[in-house]
Amino acid sequence: MTKTSWVTSWAVLFLVAAAIGPVLAQSKGAEVGADRLVGRWVRPDGGYVLEIRSAQAGGRLDAVYLNPRSIKVSRAAWRREEGRVLVFIELRDVNYPGSTYNLRCVPDQDRLVGACYQAVQKQTFDVEFVRQK
Secondary structure, eight states, rough: OOHHHHHHHHHHHHHHHHHHHHHHHHHHHHHHHHTOEEEEEOOTTTEEEEEEEEOOOTTBBBEEEESSEEEEEEEEEEEETEEEEEEEEEETTTTTEEEEEEEEEEEGGGGGEEEEEEETTTTEEEEEEOOOE
16 A cells, blocks of 8 residues: 555545544434433423433333423423434423423433423413423
């Protein structure tokens, strides 16, 4: 192998590694993010609690919502999109006729951020949950 072909080979390997490295890291991060959904999450602006008991392989979540009493969670799911772990929660109870949360997991900050649609008021609010220690 000549010096020129050796340098060219290493340059190509470097470029390939640079191109696929972030993709592999993002994929691994998404896996970790799904596991990190499990826990008790609190909204600092009101003390509302979202407790995620499990994040199952098919995208199903076992979740409980408290304000401060239990509010019926009619649907809870997670999915991966563009390397992110997203959470959807729908509430169906008194004063919660289809209110929803659309959240994104921010694993390095231990937060869930996104929007809450308050069905009674027909308004959407920016919200965040932080993991309760």
